Amino acid sequence: MENDRQPWTRAEFEQKLREKERYYHIHHELHQLMHSGQVDKPVIQGWVANRFYYQTSIPLKDAAIMANCPDREVRRHWIQRIIDHDGTQGEEGGIEAWLQLGEAVGLTREALWSDQHLLPGVKFAVDAYVDFARRQPWEVAASSSLTELFAPTIHQSRLDAWPDHYPWIEPQGYAYFRKRLSEARRDVEHGLEIALDFYRTRAQQERMLEVLQFKLDVLWTMLDCMWMAYIAKRPPYHNVGGRP
Numbered sequence: 001m002e003n004d005r006q007p008w009t010r011a012e013f014e015q016k017l018r019e020k021e022r023y024y025h026i027h028h029e030l031h032q033l034m035h036s037g038q039v040d041k042p043v044i045q046g047w048v049a050n051r052f053y054y055q056t057s058i059p060l061k062d063a064a065i066m067a068n069c070p071d072r073e074v075r076r077h078w079i080q081r082i083i084d085h086d087g088t089q090g091e092e093g094g095i096e097a098w099l100q101l102g103e104a105v106g107l108t109r110e111a112l113w114s115d116q117h118l119l120p121g122v123k124f125a126v127d128a129y130v131d132f133a134r135r136q137p138w139e140v141a142a143s144s145s146l147t148e149l150f151a152p153t154i155h156q157s158r159l160d161a162w163p164d165h166y167p168w169i170e171p172q173g174y175a176y177f178r179k180r181l182s183e184a185r186r187d188v189e190h191g192l193e194i195a196l197d198f199y200r201t202r203a204q205q206e207r208m209l210e211v212l213q214f215k216l217d218v219l220w221t222m223l224d225c226m227w228m229a230y231i232a233k234r235p236p237y238h239n240v241g242g243r244p
């Protein structure tokens, strides 16, 4: 029977989470094209502009988790994620670093802040992530951030491959990816601890795999939308004269 099944041990459960790497957006064809130097400037610009919406939504997502969390110790820890992105006096943070990435690929700050390049499907996917964090128990929402288990590899791969393929990108643009290498590892340590403590029964553990899949779907869907717009050159309303 469903409830009679043994829970996975912590090590087994962590292994199951790590196996989800197979669906990480590092394997999306758009990321593969970007990684192998096969996209042109407008594609990189489109990706940077659309991802900006994700970057600016992450602190809203983390604030929603904190708003639902009665545990002071957890909040003391979790607040660092908001500071990482929003910055603080003397330490500008990830959103500023992403704006510099925008400038390094030839976009203005105004273009990023105005969302003028933001595709509706990317917006829907990112909003679904923030909405999930607002509605779910804080432990569940917290564990959905665990796609970050796989993020240092993708950040490192950009640092390794992009300067050769895209020499026109100004070097200061890479600070964001460098900064995230250590931040993501630290976030994952805390996120894993929460998830491994919270999901105890086998049914709960399996539910956690679905939560992680939801987050993988968010990331994958963002790239599907960008693929349609920038690779297939079929942005929304392309056959009826473009967006109003």
Ligand SMILES: O=C(O)c1cc(C(=O)O)c2c(n1)C(=O)C(=O)c1cc(C(=O)O)[nH]c1-2
Binding pocket: 058, 094, 144, 145, 146, 147, 148, 149, 150, 151, 154, 155, 180, 219
């Ligand atoms: O560039 C990427 O591929 C990537 C992926 C992810 C992720 O896996 O969610 C994050 C980030 N970057 C990132 O920079 C970041 O700050 C971040 C926060 C979170 C989160 O869910 O709380 N994911 C990610």
